[in-house]
Amino acid sequence: MTVLSISNLNVVFSTEDGPLHALKDVSFDVPANRIVGIVGESGCGKSTLINAILGLLADNGHIDGGAIRFEGDTDLTTLGPDAMRDLRGPRIATVFQDPMGALNPVLSVGAQMVNIQYRSGRSKAEKRARAVEMLEQVRIPDAAAAIKRYPHEFSGGMKQRIAIAMALMMEPALLIADEPTTALDATLEVATIEMLKDLQQKIGCSILFISHHLGVIAELCDDVVVMYAGEVVERGTTRAIFNDPRHPYTARLLECDPARQTERTRNLPTIPGEIPDLRARPPGCIFANRCHRREDVCARPPPDIQIGGGHAARCHLADMPEMEVAP
Amino acid sequence: MSEAVSDPQAAKPPSDAWRAVRRLLREPLGVLGLTLVLLMVGGAIFADLLTSWDPTRINPRDRFLGPGAEHLLGTDQLGRDLFARVLHGGRVALSVALIATGISLVIGIMLGLIAGYGPRWLDNLMILLFDSVKSFPTVMLALALVTLFGPSLTSVVIVVVLVTVPGYARIIRTQTIALKNSEYVTAARSMGASPARILRVHILPNVIGPLVILASMDIPVVIGIEAGMSFLGLGVRPPTPSWGSILNDGFTSIRDTPWIAVAGGIPIILVTLGFTFLGETLRDVFDPRLKAR
Numbered sequence: 001m002t003v004l005s006i007s008n009l010n011v012v013f014s015t016e017d018g019p020l021h022a023l024k025d026v027s028f029d030v031p032a033n034r035i036v037g038i039v040g041e042s043g044c045g046k047s048t049l050i051n052a053i054l055g056l057l058a059d060n061g062h063i064d065g066g067a068i069r070f071e072g073d074t075d076l077t078t079l080g081p082d083a084m085r086d087l088r089g090p091r092i093a094t095v096f097q098d099p100m101g102a103l104n105p106v107l108s109v110g111a112q113m114v115n116i117q118y119r120s121g122r123s124k125a126e127k128r129a130r131a132v133e134m135l136e137q138v139r140i141p142d143a144a145a146a147i148k149r150y151p152h153e154f155s156g157g158m159k160q161r162i163a164i165a166m167a168l169m170m171e172p173a174l175l176i177a178d179e180p181t182t183a184l185d186a187t188l189e190v191a192t193i194e195m196l197k198d199l200q201q202k203i204g205c206s207i208l209f210i211s212h213h214l215g216v217i218a219e220l221c222d223d224v225v226v227m228y229a230g231e232v233v234e235r236g237t238t239r240a241i242f243n244d245p246r247h248p249y250t251a252r253l254l255e256c257d258p259a260r261q262t263e264r265t266r267n268l269p270t271i272p273g274e275i276p277d278l279r280a281r282p283p284g285c286i287f288a289n290r291c292h293r294r295e296d297v298c299a300r301p302p303p304d305i306q307i308g309g310g311h312a313a314r315c316h317l318a319d320m321p322e323m324e325v326a327p
Numbered sequence: 328m329s330e331a332v333s334d335p336q337a338a339k340p341p342s343d344a345w346r347a348v349r350r351l352l353r354e355p356l357g358v359l360g361l362t363l364v365l366l367m368v369g370g371a372i373f374a375d376l377l378t379s380w381d382p383t384r385i386n387p388r389d390r391f392l393g394p395g396a397e398h399l400l401g402t403d404q405l406g407r408d409l410f411a412r413v414l415h416g417g418r419v420a421l422s423v424a425l426i427a428t429g430i431s432l433v434i435g436i437m438l439g440l441i442a443g444y445g446p447r448w449l450d451n452l453m454i455l456l457f458d459s460v461k462s463f464p465t466v467m468l469a470l471a472l473v474t475l476f477g478p479s480l481t482s483v484v485i486v487v488v489l490v491t492v493p494g495y496a497r498i499i500r501t502q503t504i505a506l507k508n509s510e511y512v513t514a515a516r517s518m519g520a521s522p523a524r525i526l527r528v529h530i531l532p533n534v535i536g537p538l539v540i541l542a543s544m545d546i547p548v549v550i551g552i553e554a555g556m557s558f559l560g561l562g563v564r565p566p567t568p569s570w571g572s573i574l575n576d577g578f579t580s581i582r583d584t585p586w587i588a589v590a591g592g593i594p595i596i597l598v599t600l601g602f603t604f605l606g607e608t609l610r611d612v613f614d615p616r617l618k619a620r
Contacts, residue, residue: 102511
């Protein structure tokens with residue numbers, strides 16, 4: 001079963017200089033019990049995608065065609081604000097990047113964890129017990145005493161784990177994690193990733209995991225969606241994306257991963273060029289102006305070419321694997 | 328629904344409150360302020376026990392008696408005991424201050440939250456209203472209202488509420504705007520919290536503390552408005568005693584019998600000093616930057 005199915009989603013922001021197409025023709029699925037990673041550089045539309053799913057687009061943004069189907073048939077793009085609000089929290093939960101700001105500084109952690117269960121119909125004692133249980137699950141030491149403490153008494157990593165505990169408290173079907181480990185140091189990052197994987201197994205939810213850290217994506221995710229300038233340029237299983245990238249952007253992105261560097265170098269590799277102006281999208285391939293394999297055909301809109309096994313790339317040349325370039 | 332919100336004060340470990348009290352008692356000005364306020368409040372509450380004189384009983388034979396053993400502060404032009412009138416005047420002053428400040432805190436907080444969290448046009452409209460009300464001089468506003476409703480304690484309360492609400496509302500509005508894009512409010516919104524819930528659970532506890540301290544520093548202003556209106560005959564109706572009307576009684580005969588004006592003026596000065604010292608010390612005690620120690 002598919003928990004979240006996004007098809008041909010377009011999001012447009014109206015700006016003073018005209019409409020800005022932040023998301024164009026975005027399609028991918030989040031199957032049940034799987035962790036799907038979204039990877040892409042800053043400004044590729046990751047946050048817009050989250051807000052579109054949550055129904056929290058800024059006032060000047062709107063969904064311009066496409067569907068976001070949640071748990072089979074509900075199209076989130078057609079739901080009213082109240083119905084959307086009922087889904088957020090119990091069914092779709094979110095964890096944000098900054099653990100420092102995610103908790104209210106003037107309320108104790110316990111008060112906030114009890115408070116967030118207001119829709120559960122549990123008694124206060126049950127809510128408190130559930131809060132302690134969740135804190136134990138995210139390995140906060142001495143959970144029974146910890147719920148009386150205030151956010152400033154916890155470290156950044158602990159706060160992020162508390163935020164994860166709060167998000168998973170209602171056992172949602174989908175957890176959206178927006179770069180939850182970016183603000184943490186490397187050791188904590190690994191621990192948080194492992195914990196997230198454990199909890200996902202235990203609760204049986206799906207996770208939409210946004211990150212620009214390829215190592216984390218490779219470690220955690222079952223499937224990967226590669227985004228560039230508001231488009232899904234490639235999607236497939238983690239193995240397929242990392243071992244057999246078909247879109248030139250994916251290939252270049254992987255080459256740029258510092259973990260893949262085998263030689264000492266002064267300058268880490270980058271992809272030359274910049275993201276095109278989203279107010280004036282080129283008619284053809286969005287990546288053409290930076291692509292090392294550009295051909296004449298790239299001036300026309302590229303199709304989503306299916307490679308097989310759910311692996312697809314939006315590139316005219318996806319069928320023709322890249323030749324090894326002689327050094 | 329409401330029982331889901333646990334009281335933030337109750338959740339706090341008691342040592343926090345104790346530490347605050349201890350720090351308050353270490354400040355000489357704070358102790359002085361607290362003493363003055365307790366004296367005034369105690370005098371108002373136990374007025375009937377502290378004096379056997381009826382503050383409204385006219386006794387023409389004892390007019391203009393100086394302070395002495397029988398009449399501690401002397402008597403006024405109608406022979407009424409001034410000590411009893413000062414104590415009972417304190418009741419009027421403090422109850423007006425508490426009631427009016429309470430009402431305007433509630434209204435100010437609600438309006439401020441709505442202005443800060445609501446749509447932009449509503450914010451602009453409310454700011455315009457606040458500024459218009461604020462631009463009236465207090466005395467003019469008082470005169471206008473008394474013309475409409477007649478002089479009474481209710482008029483005093485209405486004037487005080489009208490005068491103080493815009494200030495409270497503006498403070499709450501500014502804080503709300505600052506907080507509404509904070510990470511935890513965004514997080515709460517993304518977890519499906521309604522605007523009412525976000526305001527009640529997340530924004531209100533963050534803004535209410537400083538405002539209450541500010542309001543306690545406003546109490547002397549409120550007492551001043553009450554005394555001023557009563558002095559002008561726009562407030563409390565005779566024969567009910569008020570510090571303002573005692574001042575007015577003494578003002579006409581200040582050359583011959585100055586103790587009447589003094590009896591009305593001293594409590595106003597003391598209560599003003601008391602609440603100001605207490606409020607300022609409280610503000611310092613609860614300042615989070617000093618909390619670290």
